[in-house]
């Protein structure tokens with residue numbers, strides 16, 4: 279008798295869920311199904327599989343679907359998707375060849391010419407570029423809001439733009455990269471519901487790369503879709519590019535269909551790597567969060583540091599930001615940023631002097647990664663928006679890894695001396 283997966287914690291299931299050793303000569307690990315196509319037992323079976331895969335009819339309740347072709351499905355993707363669902367309590371997941379392909383496929387799936395997309399600022403540079411320079415070419419209108427805007431103000435922005443009728447999707451990123459500013463998911467979910475009608479459901483999509491899938495679960499706060507760059511914490515070793523999208527069966531059906539036709543799915547090798555990564559996801563992230571707390575506390579009292587942006591330092595005095603933090607997160611996470619005293623020259627001197635932390639973009643990996651948002655990840659953002667968001671020339675972003683925190687602090691300390 280199998281135990282119900284719902285009765286266990288996700289971390290207990292990451293080694294086995296969705297896979298039977300008897301499928302592969304007793305192999306304890308799911309092999310890499312390095313194959314492009316799958317053999318049908320009979321022509322009738324192939325016909326049945328295609329009817330369901332292409333949406334020509336719905337799947338019967340007790341009908342078992344089979345494998346067809348690796349652009350549509352592959353065991354390494356399906357088992358990985360089943361495991362990813364456990365963290366977010368999602369019904370369905372789709373894995374992609376990159377975080378960007380997860381995001382772009384999802385946006386293209388639900389937006390048509392004439393629709394309006396409302397999004398938070400700042401967004402990941404790639405997402406920002408796609409929304410403002412690609413979607414707009416197809417007649418999709420875009421409206422932004424900032425983490426400083428409360429729920430009433432967001433309603434007002436929609437009203438002032440006369441956007442209520444055409445609003446089709448809300449896309450947010452929280453905590454915002456690189457400043458850790460927070461956006462209220464349930465407020466955005468309320469707005470999406472407010473502007474939904476019988477003909478048109480306004481969907482809320484949340485890029486949860488910074489905190490997920492361990493410390494924030496957007497679907498539980500009313501989001502319809504949750505997106506990941508699996509390159510970051512989920513992959514966690516700086517050795518694979520991948521992405522994921524999760525939600526209910528109802529919203530994920532069209533996303534999976536468009537993935538089939540765009541061909542933006544991940545390959546079996548990527549699926550296998552991510553399954554291996556998921557086994558240690560929680561222990562990695564918990565250690566990273568613990569290390570981040572030590573590093574943030576050290577930085578806070580350092581004379582060469584002007585300000586530290588770390589969620590664990592929020593107090594009731596921070597008002598709405600603190601309320602959102604308490605409601606939405608189970609950890610302060612392992613991403614922080616800080617302003618060194620000075621400008622770009624001082625920030626660069628610090629970055630160039632680090633010996634243990636690596637000077638590189640990306641985040642969520644086992645090794646600590648440090649970068650300069652204003653001239654690297656956010657180089658493309660307008661000066662005006664950079665200023666509004668606090669992406670200043672003295673700001674440094676740090677993704678804390680699994681090293682011993684004493685070594686990290688010693689490294690940061692010696693590099694700060696070089697300023």
Ligand SMILES: *Cc1c(COP(=O)(O)O)cnc(C)c1O
Pocket residue numbers: 376377378379402404405451455485487488506507508509510519520521
């Ligand atoms: C890295 C990242 C992306 C893009 O993901 P890729 O895997 O690089 O395509 C999207 N959103 C956020 C928040 C990211 O950090």
